[in-house]
Amino acid sequence: MHFTAREDAEKMGQTNSGSESARLPPWAVSPEVWLMFRPKAAYEWLADAPEGRKNWTAARRPVYFAFLLGCFVSLVASQRLTLRHVAGGAINGGLLLLAQIAALRIVCWRERKVSFSRLVDLFFAGYGPWTLWILAFSAVWAFLPPERAFAFGWSGSIAVTAGLVTIWSVYINYRFFEGVLRRSKAGAAWDALRIWAMCWFVCILIFGWGALWSEYLRIPGR
Numbered sequence: 001m002h003f004t005a006r007e008d009a010e011k012m013g014q015t016n017s018g019s020e021s022a023r024l025p026p027w028a029v030s031p032e033v034w035l036m037f038r039p040k041a042a043y044e045w046l047a048d049a050p051e052g053r054k055n056w057t058a059a060r061r062p063v064y065f066a067f068l069l070g071c072f073v074s075l076v077a078s079q080r081l082t083l084r085h086v087a088g089g090a091i092n093g094g095l096l097l098l099a100q101i102a103a104l105r106i107v108c109w110r111e112r113k114v115s116f117s118r119l120v121d122l123f124f125a126g127y128g129p130w131t132l133w134i135l136a137f138s139a140v141w142a143f144l145p146p147e148r149a150f151a152f153g154w155s156g157s158i159a160v161t162a163g164l165v166t167i168w169s170v171y172i173n174y175r176f177f178e179g180v181l182r183r184s185k186a187g188a189a190w191d192a193l194r195i196w197a198m199c200w201f202v203c204i205l206i207f208g209w210g211a212l213w214s215e216y217l218r219i220p221g222r
Helices: 005-013 031-037 039-047 054-078 083-107 116-124 128-143 146-179 185-206 209-221
Strands: none
Touching (some): 031 039, 031 146, 039 116, 039 146, 054 083, 054 128, 083 185, 116 146, 128 146, 146 185
16 A cells, blocks of 8 residues: 555655645655645646556556456465465456556546556545455454354454445545646545446456355355
C-alpha cells in the first residue's frame, strides 16, 4: 500500500495550490491514506500532479493489489504462504482487476484530458479500504486456528465488513470521477455505480455464486 508513497508525495509537492484543503496533511503518510479519509481534496490534488513514469504508471497498483489478493487466498486455503496458492490467487484476482480496468475504459473512453494509464493509477489509488480489509482478514487466517477463523467468518463479519468497505469504496470512486474527471455530482455517481455493476457482473460470470459458496463450506473440513 505504501510502496509508491514517497514517489507520489514528491510529485504532489511539485504542484502549487492555494487551497488549504488541497495540501497533503501531516497524518497522511501516503496518497492512499489521504484518499481513504479525504478523497475529494486528495483527488483534486493528484489530478494536477505530474504523471511521472508512464511505462509503470498503469500497472504498479493493480499488480500490487493482485499480489495482495494472492497472499490472502493462500492464507485462507492453507494458513500459510505458498507459491502455488499465491500465484493462483493473484491470477484469479487479476481477472477481476482487469474487468475493473475494462469497465473504467468503457466509462472513460471519450476522455482526452488525462491519459488512461494515469486514470488507472489514480483509480486504484483509492483501493485503501479493500487493502485494509484484506490485511485484517489475512491476519485472522494467519494467526487463528482454522476452526476459529472459519467461525469468525461464519459469524457474518466477512459479509458485513465487505458491505461497508464496498460502500466506502464506491464513495471514493464517486470522488474520483468528480475530482479527476470533473463530472457533475449526478454524473460522478452514475459512473461509479456503472463500474461496480459491471465488475459484479463479471465476478458472478467468472466465479459463480454457487462455486464460491460451496468452496466456502468446504473450508472447515480441510
